Amino acid sequence: MVIRQPNPAETNGVCDQGKDEEMTKTEPHPDRQTDANPALPHWQATVLTLFPDMFPGHLAHSLAGKSLNEGIWALKTLDIRDFARDKHRTVDDTPLGGGVGMVLKPDVVAAALAAVADYPGPRIYLSPRGRVLDQALVRDLAAAKGAVFLCGRYEGVDQRVIDSADLMEVSIGDYILSGGETAALTLMDSVIRLLPGVMGKEASHREESFETGLLEHSHYTQPRVWNGIEAPEILASGHHRKIAEWRQAEAEKETQRRRPDLWQQYLDRQALQNGKSE
Ligand code: ADE
Numbered sequence: 001m002v003i004r005q006p007n008p009a010e011t012n013g014v015c016d017q018g019k020d021e022e023m024t025k026t027e028p029h030p031d032r033q034t035d036a037n038p039a040l041p042h043w044q045a046t047v048l049t050l051f052p053d054m055f056p057g058h059l060a061h062s063l064a065g066k067s068l069n070e071g072i073w074a075l076k077t078l079d080i081r082d083f084a085r086d087k088h089r090t091v092d093d094t095p096l097g098g099g100v101g102m103v104l105k106p107d108v109v110a111a112a113l114a115a116v117a118d119y120p121g122p123r124i125y126l127s128p129r130g131r132v133l134d135q136a137l138v139r140d141l142a143a144a145k146g147a148v149f150l151c152g153r154y155e156g157v158d159q160r161v162i163d164s165a166d167l168m169e170v171s172i173g174d175y176i177l178s179g180g181e182t183a184a185l186t187l188m189d190s191v192i193r194l195l196p197g198v199m200g201k202e203a204s205h206r207e208e209s210f211e212t213g214l215l216e217h218s219h220y221t222q223p224r225v226w227n228g229i230e231a232p233e234i235l236a237s238g239h240h241r242k243i244a245e246w247r248q249a250e251a252e253k254e255t256q257r258r259r260p261d262l263w264q265q266y267l268d269r270q271a272l273q274n275g276k277s278e
Contacts, residue, residue: 048149101154103157124170131171
């Protein structure tokens with residue numbers, strides 16, 4: 001995939017990527033956003049970042065890349081620096097009250113957000129302080145028409161812009177990344193695979209099994225005996241019901257062993273369902 005690198009002077013900081021694998025000059029308006037196939041379900045990812053070249057990153061490959069080319073989803077990146085107002089294109093300043101690092105200026109970030117006011121979906125600020133991403137949120141985001149991702153750098157974004165734009169803060173886990181970009185890419189990855197037409201049947205089935213609240217059972221392939229280790233005999237029996245029962249039992253055992261927190265949630269949910277049906 002050849003992606004022409006954006007020239008901010010030419011693109012006004014806005015960069016589309018879609019079916020023709022090229023970034024094109026465009027105004028930030030949904031009517032002219034991309035050449036995504038209008039006949040397909042279309043999910044619009046809009047990214048505000050200081051590092052637009054980090055996108056689509058790994059999402060240019062495999063199923064995500066194929067579905068980007070097919071127009072199932074579309075990507076637009078805006079360079080936050082293009083919304084700076086001074087000749088030095090300053091985007092950050094020292095923290096009020098002192099301390100280390102720099103903070104992204106509220107006026108610059110607010111101007112970038114205003115430029116995508118017409119773009120679909122919730123406004124998400126990637127931050128380790130946010131709600132921790134889980135499959136329920138991924139599903140909700142996949143059901144929307146898209147999402148706008150604000151990627152922070154340095155110490156983060158001035159709190160006033162987060163509050164006044166009512167941004168949804170989302171974390172991808174309890175650890176600190178050097179910026180929101182890799183978090184946005186991870187979140188986008190988890191959403192894109194749920195869009196209609198992206199995954200095959202097998203992957204959809206995997207999704208359904210995760211919805212039960214259990215981890216997946218272990219997987220095996222040929223040869224039946226490898227390095228002197230046998231794969232479970234039942235899997236070669238051709239007995240579909242018994243195989244399904246073995247997989248269910250294996251999923252339960254492994255969830256209990258690896259993730260007692262998920263296991264407890266699973267038991268609580270089952271108890272609730274049983275209570276309701278009585
Ligand atoms: N930015 C830095 N760390 C992050 C995290 N864990 N999740 C989301 N955004 C981040």
